[in-house]
Amino acid sequence: MKFLLLIFLFVLNLVALPIDKTWYEESTENLEKLYQEQIKKISSDKENLSNEDKEHIDYQILLLKKLSTLIKQESSFNLKEIENIEDLESYIKKIKEYIKLEQELVSRKNESEENIKKIEELEEQISKLTEKDSITTINSQLLYAFYKLKNKQNKIILDEYVKYQNNFRKILLESLKTIKIPNNETLQSKIEKIENSYQQILKDERRLSLALDKAKISENESKINSLNTEISILLNEKSKIIENLVYTKIESLIPFLQNKDSKYFEINKALQDFIDKNSKGYTRLTELLKYLSREHLGVTKTTFADTKESFYDIIKYSWQEINNPIIPIGDGISILAITKFLLIFIFGFSVATFYKKKISNSNAHYLRTTSIATRTMLANLGYYFLVAITFIFGLKSVGIDLSSLTILVGALSVGIGFGLQNIVSNFISGIILIFEKSIQVGHIIEISSGLRGKVSQINMRSSVVTTFDNIDIIIPNSTLIQNNVTNLTFSDDIRRLNVPFGVAYGCDIDEVIGIVLNSLQNSDLIFIRNMPTKAPKVRMTSMNTSSIDFELLVWISENPDENGVGSSNMSDFLIFLYKTLQKNNIEIPFPQMDVHLKRS
Known part of the structure; x- marks a missing residue:
């Protein structure tokens, strides 16, 4: 397929x-x-020929005559010699002449570029023709020749223009050093007078624009035509006043440039701002002033001033860009607004996190006596309050009207009614747990599934229970609210251990009880010792087949003390009983069975 395509293109090029x-x-x-x-x-x-062909022949004759005239024209032009510039007035006139020639140069360059595009178009058209001697083909060839000759002539003229303008600029630069500048005290008042006239023109322009709008609304055609004529005259007058004002300001600028006064940059900046704001037709004048300042004042000084202004322009442009709306909400949300929101949210979130850690782990004197559960409640409530406040301030900073969020809240309420039931249920349950305090951090609980452990966290959606095997179980808050929960340390963290043991028949019961209680008081085991109501006791529970059964009733604290030391556990007390009974030669029974054999 590619081979056939290549053959087709080759044949097409031949034809x-x-x-x-x-x-x-x-x-x-x-x-x-x-x-x-x-x-x-x-x-x-x-x-x-037919009438249609006669028209083509007439067009061809016209092209041939144009070509004949074109080749007879000289490929150059005569520019008058630049006279010596002696005073400021002549200098301003020469600047105007230079700008006029620059505009002609730009016009010729544009014409040349347009001709190049036309030549390319004609090349494509001629390549599609097949009859070499047809009237259409010859006409296209002649038109192509016309643009080619025209561009050839333009190139010569453009080269001469550039040489002439380069020389003109050098003369302006050299004359800047020698021209006589009079002490014109009325120049500033002249500028002010022209500026007042310009302001009056702007007022008249606004007045006519309003009148034109009224005429268009009332569809008064005669009034519309009359106002358009007035506006056209006014715009022409405005253009003249702008030109007069620009060159009068240049007249005040030249003395500072000649004397290499740094005030030149300040006045020039004001002039450039006026030009940028009110007219776009002074690009060449701006370039000429840059050339004169660079060559006369020096590259370093001019570059520094340009760099400084460019830096300010970059800052101004960047500030405008980051303030431009990119998200169409309300009056629009800009990059700056989004940045402000993120900074506020990060700051608020950091403060909330710091507050939560500070309150949860605080050892300050005013919180030292506060329970862990209370500190956890204060930490969680304060954390979520600070996050909510931060979010509201963040939304206000980006200009979002919070009253408009009622629609969003309404939509969320529908979602809550369907898809977010469990989440909301757990959230509300978390709030109930925090305020009700039926389950608090540090409590030992047992839920209906048989899970037992210590509550280590109570969050807004779920709570964390750490088992005695040090396994963290995450339980939804609604489970703790809706199901039966046994709180082993609800009122306090003291609970009773029932430690079972047995002795053999024949032992003195009073002696056994006395030995166990006395040995317990003298032991190193940790339990509640100084509370009369929580004193250890031994009680007999049953007379079993092989033993007399007792229970040691001892009270312990579930949570460690201030030094981090916890109470003894079931294993510690069983070991104590075994060693105590063995030490005092009290027999510990074990199941026995007597077998009697009868002879038959």
Whole structure:
């Protein structure tokens, strides 16, 4: 397939007509002769052609005459010699002449660029033609030749323009050092007078614009035409006043430039701001002033001033960009607003996190006596309050009207009614647990599933229970509210251990009780010792088949003391009983069975 395509393109190139360069690449004499012969030839054949072909022949004759005139024109132009510049008034006039020539140069460059585009278009059209001697083909070739010759001539003129303008700039630079500048005390008042006239023009322009709008609303055509004429005259007058004001300000600027006064940059900046704000047709003038300041004041000084202004411009542009709305909510949310929201939220979130850690782990004197549960409640409530306040301030900072969020709240309420039931249920349950304090951090609980452990966290959605195997179990708060929960340390953290043991039949019961209680008081075991109501006791529970059963009733604290030391556990007390009974030669029974055999 690719091979066939290559063959097709090759054949197409063979068939396509080439550009006939004889219409424009010969000498002037030969081209003139060629054009005249072609005019005679087509004029003689004109009578035998149709009306449509006659029109094409007339167009071809016109092109040939244009070409004949074009080659006779000189490929140069005469520019008057630049006179010596002696005073400031002459200097301003020469600047105006320079700007006028620059505008002509730009115009010729634009014309040349347009001709290049037309040449490219004609090349494409000619390549599609097949009949070399047809009227259409010759007309296209002649038009192509016309643009080629025109651009050739333009290039020569443009080169001369550039040389002339470069020389003109150098003369302006050299004259800047020698021109006589009078002490014109009325110049500033002249500028103020022109500025007042300009302000009056702006007022008149606004007045006419309002009147035109009224006329359009009332569809008064005569009034509309009359106002358009007035506006056109006013705009022409405005353009003249702007030009007068610009060159008068330059007249006040030149003395500072000549004396290399740094105040020049300040006045020049004000002039550039005025030009940028009120007119876009002074680009060449701006470039000339930059050239003069750079060459006369020095590259370093000018570059520093330009860099400083560019830096300010970059800051101003960046500030405008980050303030431009990018999200269409309310009056629009900008990058700056989003940044402010993020900074406020990060700051508020950091403060809330710091507060929560500070309250939860505080050892300050005013919180030392406060229970862990109370500190946890204060930490959680304060944390969520600070986060909520931060979020509200963040929304206000980006300009979002909070009253408009009622629609969002309504939509969320529908979602809550369906998809968020469990989440909301757990959230409300968490609030109930915090305020009700039926379950608090540090409590030992047992839920209906048989899970037992210590509550280590109570959050807004779930709570964490750490088992005695040091496994953290995350339990939804609604489970703790809706199911039966046994709180082993609800009123306080003291609970009773019932430690079972047995002795053999024949032992003195009073002696056993006395030995156990006395040994317990003298032991190193940790339990509640100094509370009369919580004193250890031993009670007999049953007379079993092999033993007399007792229970040691001892009270312990579930939570460690201030030094981090916890109470003894069930294993500690069982070991104590075994060693105590063995030490005092009290027999510990074990199940026995007597077997009696009868002879038959």
